[in-house]
Amino acid sequence: MAAIRQKILILYLATSALDDVVKGWTVYDGTGKEAHTTGDSDQPPYKTGLDALKDGWRLIQFPQLIPPYPGLELTTSFQKYEFVFEKLEEV
Amino acid sequence: MVDKKYLLNSIQMAQFVAKGYLRFDELVPKAINDRIMQDIDAGAVKPAAAGTPLSQCYLPPSAVGEMIRMPEVAGIIESLVGPDPLFDHQAVHVREPNEDSAQAMHGDSTIDTRLAFDIQLMYFPHDVTRDMGGTLIVPGSQYRRINEMDIARYQNFLGQIQTVCKAGTLLIVHHGIWHCGRQNKSNQKRYMFKVRLNPAVRQLRLWNTDDLTGEESKPQILFDGSHKIPELQAILNSREPWFENGDGRLEVINRIKQWRFLTGDDHFDAYYWLTRLENEPEAVRGGIHF
Numbered sequence: 001m002a003a004i005r006q007k008i009l010i011l012y013l014a015t016s017a018l019d020d021v022v023k024g025w026t027v028y029d030g031t032g033k034e035a036h037t038t039g040d041s042d043q044p045p046y047k048t049g050l051d052a053l054k055d056g057w058r059l060i061q062f063p064q065l066i067p068p069y070p071g072l073e074l075t076t077s078f079q080k081y082e083f084v085f086e087k088l089e090e091v
Numbered sequence: 092m093v094d095k096k097y098l099l100n101s102i103q104m105a106q107f108v109a110k111g112y113l114r115f116d117e118l119v120p121k122a123i124n125d126r127i128m129q130d131i132d133a134g135a136v137k138p139a140a141a142g143t144p145l146s147q148c149y150l151p152p153s154a155v156g157e158m159i160r161m162p163e164v165a166g167i168i169e170s171l172v173g174p175d176p177l178f179d180h181q182a183v184h185v186r187e188p189n190e191d192s193a194q195a196m197h198g199d200s201t202i203d204t205r206l207a208f209d210i211q212l213m214y215f216p217h218d219v220t221r222d223m224g225g226t227l228i229v230p231g232s233q234y235r236r237i238n239e240m241d242i243a244r245y246q247n248f249l250g251q252i253q254t255v256c257k258a259g260t261l262l263i264v265h266h267g268i269w270h271c272g273r274q275n276k277s278n279q280k281r282y283m284f285k286v287r288l289n290p291a292v293r294q295l296r297l298w299n300t301d302d303l304t305g306e307e308s309k310p311q312i313l314f315d316g317s318h319k320i321p322e323l324q325a326i327l328n329s330r331e332p333w334f335e336n337g338d339g340r341l342e343v344i345n346r347i348k349q350w351r352f353l354t355g356d357d358h359f360d361a362y363y364w365l366t367r368l369e370n371e372p373e374a375v376r377g378g379i380h381f
Binding site for chain 1: 195196241244245247251273274335338342344
């Protein structure tokens with residue numbers, strides 16, 4: 001029986017809408033077939049989050065919409081719209 | 092004191108405020124680059140104690156000192172952090188050939204909430220090809236409040252800049268900019284020499300401000316494509332490709348606050364972003380007080 005390994009795709013989108021455009025991206029490949037690292041591509045793997053769904057990625061985390069902490073309404077920090085996807089692949 | 096002709100102008104300063112970096116290609120001549128490479132290989136580039144005035148660092152015959160005292164380089168430094176800034180630390184970053192991975196994305200030092208800022212000179216003493224993994228920077232990231240490697244999971248952003256350059260190129264970056272050393276896939280070692288400098292004076296109109304006429308800070312007609320916006324405001328209002336829609340607007344506000352700090356003009360605005368938020372009238376209709 002083939003073993004299953006997880007691939008993780010993280011997309012950072014322009015807004016909280018899954019069908020909005022990709023601004024940043026990260027890939028971790030548990031199959032060991034691909035080795036991704038910082039700065040390894042200038043073009044995103046998909047134009048939108050929805051395009052990743054259409055290509056078979058399963059969404060496993062939606063970013064929550066959390067009001068700004070009082071006093072920090074104008075502060076910028078981490079990417080807010082982080083969507084986490086997975087694919088399960090046989091190895 | 093640096094001759095005014097070597098200082099930055101206001102457009103360059105606005106670009107630094109907006110993007111968090113300035114790039115000067117092939118600024119340092121080959122003779123100095125070659126000597127710095129020799130000094131690096133010989134372990135002869137010695138740092139001073141943190142907080143030492145820069146004028147007391149890299150004394151002759153230091154080749155690094157010769158680079159830093161070039162009027163073009165001294166003018167950039169003085170424009171951003173003023174005369175005789177303080178030496179913070181140096182680092183000779185070496186990316187070994189045929190590496191498996193890149194350095195993770197990070198901001199240097201710790202989370203830092205100041206409007207005053209340090210600069211880092213990132214100097215490339217030899218040609219850097221794409222395969223050699225020059226420093227990656229994320230333009231416009233300098234005001235994001237993160238702590239060092241908090242952002243290590245971010246691998247790529249739209250609009251990230253992979254430094255590919257000729258020998259003698261300088262990147263001057265705001266201390267908060269997100270960056271990393273990229274993977275070196277070549278067969279050669281890749282060097283980058285970095286110096287961090289702290290201002291010793293309040294960073295107030297330190298550059299050549301002759302081009303500030305007052306026109307650049309006048310309120311503009313908004314959302315009217317036929318109306319030409321002053322270049323300085325347009326630079327501060329620009330968005331980086333990786334900005335989220337909402338936070339991209341907050342980044343413009345961050346830049347306006349930084350520009351006010353640098354010019355001492357507490358009413359400066361670009362596209363009315365901050366003035367709108369500051370409008371809390373206290374005058375009562377008809378002058379009647381209750």
